[in-house]
Amino acid sequence: MVAGLEASGHLRPGPVGDAFLAVRREVLMPQAYVRRSRPDETPPRWDLLDWGVPADREELLGLLYGVESVLVQHDGEPVLGRVPAPRSGGSMTAMSSTAGMTVALLQRLGLRPGQRVLDxxxxxxxxxxxxxxxxxxxxxxxxxxxxxxxxxxxERLALLGHRPTAVTGNGQNGWPAGADYDRIFVSYAIPRVPEAWPQQLAAGGLALATLSTSSPSWPGLAVLTRTGSGRVTARLEAVRLGHRAGHGWSQLYLKPGLRGRIEAADGGSTRTTHTGPPPDDARGLWLALDHLHPGLVRNWAADHLVIGAPDCGSWVTARPDDSGTWTVTVCGPRDIWAEIQDTATRWQAAGSPSSYRLHLEPDGTQWVSAGSGPAELSWQLPAALQPAVTVPPQAPEPTPAPKESTP
Known part of the structure; x- marks a missing residue:
């Protein structure tokens, strides 16, 4: 696994790679779920693989040291003492994130001996x-x-010889008893920055967290630092991969019915244009689109641009042809193609940013900006997290991209 992460460019030689070599994942995850049902099949079905079952070991090792997330808890069940058996229905409620994204973020943190770390x-x-x-x-x-x-x-960290302070609580509150922290690592997505995290940063400290809308398609990375004088600065970077939504926050996805209508071009209006969609690596633009025109999800598995709005059923597709033109089909009450082009114009006027200023105001207001004056591109973050049902992490659409890349 480590050799593969190094070969793909996710991992550089250094302490993070050495630590990954030292951590036996089969000790931390002696049981893990593998999905046995098709992506659109309901109810979903899983098998719980167990290291104590010799017949399971080869498949379990493939999961633990592979490139995908590892599912470790079903419907909030007790994790210790489980009997291996099939599960049906419900959802997965705890997981280990993809190794590529994890090592990239851990390297970004710059962990050093003696630091105080909040995970x-x-x-x-x-x-x-x-x-x-x-x-x-x-x-x-x-x-x-x-x-x-x-x-x-x-219990499992102790088996590896590690005894950190492991506590149960709302992660948005951090853990004041252990503050101040030199580094804060957050393993789920948030719609805004909780007040506790910057407050619990030590001078010179760094916090990293995925900041996103209800769409998983274009995540941002919130980077918070505290200067030696105590001032907190923050920015939002457009990245390719991000963590999934945290507990109580719904995440959009393209349901089978909408995907079927898109594939059949059911009711769409088609035009030919010389203006194609923005490139995928213009991530700052797509991040802005996600916030300025929320509610959109991209189907990254398609070989051309496919974006839908699950709440209203609107969608757009764009296919290139051999003559250098694009065939664009739109459908529904939202003209998503026009939204994309409008965002592109505003993004370019702001200087085509890939990173934005993240403003954390004393009154709790949070907003994002780039550029200045009439060309400023900005948006406000939601005032509070609204309770909702979290989309299960095993759902196929929320995966941000078909191939992993360094955030």
């Missing part, structure tokens, strides 16, 4: 284990909202 969203305990190896367990706090996840991580 928000314990999951399987991988990031906590890496932090213990590099920084030392005495300064590591890992917090998760689920007591079963916390209990399993505490």
């Amino acid at each position: 928000v969203g314990t999951g399987a305990g991988v990031t906590a284990a890496v932090a213990c190896v590099i920084a030392g367990a005495a300064g590591v706090v890992t917090v998760d909202r689920d007591e079963h996840v916390t209990a399993a991580a505490r």
